[in-house]
Amino acid sequence: MSSEQTTSSFNELGLNDAILRAVTECGYTTPTPVQQQAIPVVLAGHDLLAGAQTGTGKTAGFTLPLLHKLSAQKPAGKPAIRALILTPTRELAAQVEDNLNTYAKYTGLKSLVIFGGVGINPQIDKLRRGVDILVATPGRLLDHCRQGTLDLSKVEVLVLDEADRMLDMGFIHDIKKVLKLVPAKRQTLLFSATFSDEIKALSKQFLTEPKHIEVARRNATADRIEQRVFPVDKKRKRELLSYLIGSRNWRQVLVFTRTKHGANRLATQLTDDGLPALAIHGNKSQAARTKALAQFKAGKLRVLVATDIAARGIDIDELPHVVNYELPQVAEDYVHRIGRTGRAGSEGEAISLVCIDEHKLLRDIERVTKNKIPEELVPGYEVDPSIKAEPLQNGRGQRSQGGGQGRNQSGRGGNAGRAGGGQRRDSQNSRSGAGSGRRNSR
Structure with a gap:
């Protein structure tokens, strides 16, 4: 685990002027602990395993350095997908892409979000015009791959955001399929709220000599x-x-x-x-x-x-x-x-x-x-x-x-209640609440 830094300003993190201008316009001056630790690691090109709870500013922790790296070397011609960000739900995908649009305002980089529940043809049209950064839920991403409407062979950076939730929702097989479609030589960033055994196993399988950061004690709750x-x-x-x-x-x-x-x-x-x-x-x-x-x-x-x-x-x-x-x-x-x-x-x-x-x-x-x-x-x-x-x-x-x-x-006080005969129907309903999220988030 890396030691916490004491960076007091985004200007000290090595980000380019275009990104700093956008960050300043958002009213942000001091990076959060996860941003202080993650941004230098990503800029240095290392793989990253990061433990960060919701609300810590982790999205900027990977989007800001990702934008810096991609804008430093922009190939001529139509943009190709050079960064892929996988998220477990539509809402999170939309939130990440919204942040990307804000931070990329002056970089000239194009991003796109794709998920299920909406028409696929408008997404195909935008993909044909070219994008630099793709934010996606696993199910819809694989739909596009099966239809041959996107190319992941140029991906330089892969981000697995809220990986613990993706595993909870049953996306492990989809994640493995996606990992086979991106180049073996890439930078991989894995963000998770908790470091479960499954997350550790996933990181060992798909990350190369990753740096580890964790900004809060596991399962800690905010002091405020x-x-x-x-x-x-x-x-x-x-x-x-x-x-x-x-x-x-x-x-x-x-x-x-x-x-x-x-x-x-x-x-x-x-x-x-x-x-x-x-x-x-x-x-x-x-x-x-x-x-x-x-x-x-x-x-x-x-x-x-x-x-x-x-x-x-x-x-x-x-x-x-x-x-x-x-x-x-x-x-x-x-x-x-x-x-x-x-x-x-x-x-x-x-x-x-x-x-x-x-x-x-x-x-x-x-x-x-x-x-x-x-x-x-x-x-x-x-x-x-x-x-x-x-x-x-x-x-x-x-x-x-x-x-x-x-x-x-x-x-x-008291002891745990015994499961009764009426439990089966309820448990099926509740499991559908978690399991069907995999379908509904596509």
Whole structure:
């Protein structure tokens, strides 16, 4: 792992004037830790394995040096794809390409984003005119490759962004296919929020003597995020959420559910409560997802309800509130969720509505984050001590997480519940939420 530098200005990183001009116009003066460490490594031509949580500025950490390298030597004639950036979701692909357009403003380099859910012919037309940098989701990229509408033989830099999520979504085989289509002699940059065994194995297989950087302790949560747990009976979660948003005048709230169906239902209920809300998930059309996200970013939509996969790539400056309406099945996803607030020096609030079924999930999260999350009891929403824990549906992976069987919710005690007979249908629905993301993100 490389040691952290103390660069105080982008001017000290060796980027060319055209890029620095664009960065300055964005109002950025001081690089984030991941940018301080990644940019010199990429400029030096090394392969890179980088651990960076959402909201750390990692996109600029690879796009800025990538633009510098490509603009330093621009071949004559029609542009060829010299850099390929793979992302797990449409939203993240669009976000990366939007950043590229901003930073490449004065370089003359052309970029294009391609993903599924929209027509392929306009993408083919743009590819024929030539692009320097291609941002893509794996499925749609391979569609183009099968149709012979793009050429990856000139790729000099390959970026795998949020590689951990791509593996979670089942893209490993697609990634391997893509890696066979790009030149063996290339620079490869792999960015991941966590360094799982699978990520380490992937890096050993496809990276050459990579430099390693990690800007935050694995599974660490941001210091500027105030985290709290609100104990509540499961049947009163929606009522409590509406009360909190209304009584505390929360104006921009990102809410997480475990399933697509749950996201739809909650968005409808909140809207009925007088709190304008929309849901985004893999079954929504790309147009609907883009519209909902744009309204939310602009402050025209008070609540955005999202599943984990659909929310990947959401990048909103100064997002004040993230709510875990349901705790995630996998503790590490809690870190991804709450990392969408408390960004770029801003303070944020992450709250979790926790029923007795979720006590084990909460203990797992506290163990992973090494942080005891304080509780807040809301008068009028005291838990019913007679309610017993019920099994939770399975989520990503094959593990079954139960809640505590203890009689008092705020005590978080008890043993894991046993999976019941009604679990199979729910687990299939939930798995479709993660697995179908592979199809829907194409």
